[in-house]
C-alpha cells in the first residue's frame with residue numbers, strides 16, 4: 292500500500308522526527324510514503340498569496356499566523372539531502388504540496404525548478420482568493436454554481452501548467468457538504484483526459500474524512516472515480532496525514548473503494 296500525501300510540518304527537520312512517520316507506516320503495512328510540506332510554509336512562496344490575504348481579514352490573519360512559522364525551502368532541502376543518505380525499510384519520496392494560482396505559474400516554476408524534489412503535487416485550495424476549505428461560515432452568500440465552475444477551471448489550468456506530478460484531493464470542494472448545482476460529468480471527463488495527457492496521478496484522498504469530519508465521504512465521489520478509472524487515470528491513495536500517528540490512516544479502505552469500483 293502507498294500513502295502519497297503526508298505532511299511533516301508539525302515537527303523539526305530531524306531524522307528522529309522522520310523515523311516516527313516511518314514507524315507508523317511500517318506498523319500499517321504501508322510500503323511507500325510521499326512526505327511533503329505546504330507551499331505556505333515557505334518564505335519563497337509568500338508573494339503568490341496576495342489575493343488570499345486581500346480576500347478577508349480572517350484569511351489575512353490565518354496567513355500572518357502561518358508566516359510566523361515560515362521556513363526556507365533551503366532548510367527543507369538540507370533535511371531531504373540528509374535523509375536521502377540513509378536507507379529505510381520502506382520507500383520514501385520527498386516533495387511539496389503547492390497551492391496553485393493561475394497568475395503564479397511563473398513563480399511556482401521558478402521555485403520548484405531549482406530543487407530536486409521527487410514529486411510536486413498541485414492543489415486547488417483557493418478559488419479566486421476564497422479559502423473554501425477553512426470555515427463553513429465563509430460559504431454564506433457564495434455563488435455555488437460559479438464557485439464550482441471556477442474550482443474545476445482552476446484545476447484544469449493546474450494540470451495544463453505542466454508543473455505538477457500529481458493532483459491533490461480532486462473534489463475537496465465538497466468539504467462542507469456543498470454539492471454542485473449542475474452535472475459535472477463532462478468536466479470530470481476533461482480532467483481525466485488532461486491527467487492522462489500530462490501523465491499525472493490523482494489522489495484518492497481521505498483528507499476530509501481524517502481532518503474535517505467523519506461525515507465526509509472517504510475518497511473521491513463515485514462519478515469522478517468511475518470516470519477516472521474508465522479513462523485509465525493513475526490513482527494513488529493518500530491519507531493527508533498531518534502527524535506521524537496518522538500515516539496510513541484510511542489507506543486500506545481507500546484502496547478497497549477503488550478496487551470495488553473497478554470490478
Ligand SMILES: [Zn+2]
Nearest residue numbers: 388414459460
Ligand atoms: Zn491540500
Ligand SMILES: [Zn+2]
Nearest residue numbers: 296298388531
Ligand atoms: Zn495536504
